[in-house]
Amino acid sequence: MSPSQLPPRVSIVMLTHNRCSEAAQTLRRLRSLPGSHPIVVVDNGSADETVPMIRRDFPGVVLLPAGSNLGAAGRNLGVKRVETPYVAFCDDDTWWAPGALEAAASILDSHADVAVLNACILVGPEERADPACVAMAGSPLPAIAGVGPELMGFMAGACVMRTSAFLRAGGYWEPFFIGGEETLLAWDIVSQGGRIAYTPTLRVHHWPSLARDRELRRRMLARNALWTAWLRLPTGMALAWSFRALRALRGWRARVRACRDAWAGWRLIRERRRPLEPEICGKLRLVWSARHGR
Secondary structure, three states: OOHHHOOOOEEEEEEEOOOHHHHHHHHHHHHOOOOOOOEEEEEOOOOOOHHHHHHHHOOOOEEEEOOOOOHHHHHHHHHHOOOOOEEEEEEOOEEEOOOHHHHHHHHHHHOOOEEEEEEEEEEOOOOEEOHHHHHHHOOOOOEEOOOEEEEOOOOOOOEEEEHHHHHHHOOOOHHHOOOOOHHHHHHHHHHOOOEEEEEEEEEEEEOOOOOOOHHHHHHHHHHHHHHHHHHHOOHHHHHHHHHHHHHOOOHHHHHHHHHHHHHOOHHHHHHHOOOOOHHHHHHHHHHHHHHHOO
16 A cells, blocks of 8 residues: 555644634645645634635535634544544644654654654744744753654644543643643643654744734733643742743733732632642753743
8 A cells, every 4th residue: 555545644623713714725725735634623613704614615624613712622622523643733824834744643653652743833934933943942851862852842733742642631621711721731741651842844834813812812821821830830839930920921910910810710720730740840840940041
């Protein structure tokens, strides 16, 4: 059986919300990839023409209307429909480069302990490297031979992971909605024995959409950073993480609001609190020291 006749090893889960033109452009590019990868689109309650457009123009795509905006947790619906061992994620303004998914499958086939691969992100038509790639390439953790630098996190719309690892960790936590939602999932995957790596030979394109609620995202990022700290970090580390997150905000009004937003979910956080193992906390300290210089 030739490589082109082999069944696909990677499915693609794409998340979209009220970006009809961007979704159409991304789907055209994904559908043109070699390998006939199954594509699952989760529509987060779009009020524009996204759903009828996909049904009309992309009949081979599995469309899952969420019915409302679930935020990042909409991806959970998509992964539940995946039948391949690996799943690649993208948003409606990102798409995978030709050959990247086949290369990712080959790496994961050869490294049973690796659960997540984060790709190199090329931004805009000029294909400049996203600044996050510099940070990932400079990870202080040892490199995984044949894969790349080990990480303690990943970027939701630019990664390929084992479907089983995603499901075992429970996917994205719905209360986060959006903004830094990857961190908790990354830590839980690592806690369950999976490793995360930056693999710069894998490429994903990102043409950032202008249809963004930046103020909402900033607010969710601050709240979710505090929630994540108290969900998984020992008390001392949680305090340090929280202070760092609050210092990064502009002005006391934003800091007070972040604390108020986080406190509203305190009962839920307390019920789900499960501090990480010391070995994982040690890796996190190394990453934070390299990032913040202390």
